[in-house]
Amino acid sequence: xxxxxxxxxxxxxxxxxxxxxxxxxxxxxxxxxxxxxxxxxxxxxxxxxxxxxxxxxxxxxxxxxxxxxxxxxxxxxxxxxxxxxxxxxxxxxxxxxxxxxxxxxxxxxxxxxxxxxxxxxxxxxxxxxxxxxxxxxxxxxxxxxxxxxxxxxxxxxxxxxxxxxxxxxxxxxxxxxxxxxxxxxxxxxxxxxxxxxxxxxxxxxxxxxxxxxxxxxxxxxxxxxxxxxxxxxxxxxxxxxxxxxxxxxxxxxxxxxxxxxxxxxxxxxxxxxxxxxxxxxxxxxxxxxxxxxxxxxxxxxxxxxxxxxxxxxxxxxxxxxxxxxxxxxxxxxxxxxxxxxxxxxxxxxxxxxxxxxxxxxxxxxxxxxxxxxxxxxx
Numbered sequence: 001x002x003x004x005x006x007x008x009x010x011x012x013x014x015x016x017x018x019x020x021x022x023x024x025x026x027x028x029x030x031x032x033x034x035x036x037x038x039x040x041x042x043x044x045x046x047x048x049x050x051x052x053x054x055x056x057x058x059x060x061x062x063x064x065x066x067x068x069x070x071x072x073x074x075x076x077x078x079x080x081x082x083x084x085x086x087x088x089x090x091x092x093x094x095x096x097x098x099x100x101x102x103x104x105x106x107x108x109x110x111x112x113x114x115x116x117x118x119x120x121x122x123x124x125x126x127x128x129x130x131x132x133x134x135x136x137x138x139x140x141x142x143x144x145x146x147x148x149x150x151x152x153x154x155x156x157x158x159x160x161x162x163x164x165x166x167x168x169x170x171x172x173x174x175x176x177x178x179x180x181x182x183x184x185x186x187x188x189x190x191x192x193x194x195x196x197x198x199x200x201x202x203x204x205x206x207x208x209x210x211x212x213x214x215x216x217x218x219x220x221x222x223x224x225x226x227x228x229x230x231x232x233x234x235x236x237x238x239x240x241x242x243x244x245x246x247x248x249x250x251x252x253x254x255x256x257x258x259x260x261x262x263x264x265x266x267x268x269x270x271x272x273x274x275x276x277x278x279x280x281x282x283x284x285x286x287x288x289x290x291x292x293x294x295x296x297x298x299x300x301x302x303x304x305x306x307x308x309x310x311x312x313x314x315x316x317x318x319x320x321x322x323x324x325x326x327x328x329x330x331x332x333x334x335x336x337x338x339x340x341x342x343x344x345x346x347x348x349x350x351x352x353x354x355x356x357x358x359x360x361x362x363x364x365x366x367x368x369x370x371x372x373x374x375x376x377x378x
Contacts, residue, residue: 007307025316028269033324035258036343055207058234064203078215083108084204090156100185103193118175126171131192133171137183158198277362298367309359317351
């Protein structure tokens with residue numbers, strides 16, 4: 001019988017106990033997988049860029065900025081590209097079905113943020129065919145069941161004609177560069193939106209700035225804010241990732257909450273698993289004594305016990321992570337859950353670490369067990 005065969009048979013000696021322990025480990029990693037998916041995908045923070053800058057109104061992100069700021073920002077020598085966006089929130093069909101529309105200049109947004117949103121020349125050309133053409137993000141299109149060429153109605157900002165009804169034709173669907181990139185919104189033409197809206201004409205909610213290669217984003221951000229330090233509408237410039245993280249912190253410290261929930265789950269499962277494995281070693285003291293008499297070394301016995309706990313954690317953890325991945329896929333992209341490769345790699349590292357940590361105390365107990373005490377159990 002090989003080492004791995006013996007290890008596997010020891011694990012399944014008490015089948016019900018092994019299954020219940022694996023189930024507990026699986027639940028812990030299901031919780032971790034879901035919380036990690038939320039942190040990775042919430043509002044696209046995981047796919048946000050540190051090099052892409054957003055220029056907002058310093059007083060409040062809800063206040064607009066003059067479109068005239070565009071030329072002054074573009075005149076900065078270290079700015080590679082600059083675009084602008086006016087955000088319009090509304091709903092489709094029912095009020096609960098909230099959708100966001102970003103009014104942009106197609107060519108400018110392609111230059112500044114085209115790589116992150118995969119805005120190809122074909123998509124930009126389709127958007128420029130008419131003022132009512134829009135590009136829809138993949139996540140939004142899948143959630144609503146929309147397709148290219150479909151006419152959609154949107155209830156949003158007040159129009160100059162007194163209504164709130166907007167109508168768009170889907171010219172294309174854009175993809176995010178990463179699984180965690182936020183694509184739950186539409187891109188519309190700013191010139192058409194600006195001409196039709198009743199309020200805040202010739203204003204934008206933010207400017208999107210891409211620095212030239214080799215330019216420090218933080219230094220450029222400070223220089224942009226200095227341009228408008230004495231203006232009526234002062235600016236605050238942040239990277240895309242800083243903005244999204246600050247937005248999340250308005251509601252709660254998501255990272256702290258997730259750490260507390262996951263930590264509680266892991267501490268609980270660690271205590272259960274250690275206690276269970278100590279009990280299992282206590283049951284097998286006579287067998288451990290026989291192994292020592294037959295000449296099996298302490299490292300061999302240590303590896304046997306560690307291998308058993310690692311096997312339990314690998315099976316249980318893999319099951320929990322698979323369920324977490326299936327849950328993120330079934331819940332839908334509108335909730336921002338993304339089980340990315342980084343989360344999977346971190347999960348597997350935790351699985352291996354907890355498996356070895358759990359088995360360490362039982363394994364050391366087995367190694368230090370005197371042979372005479374082991375035979376007294378008979």
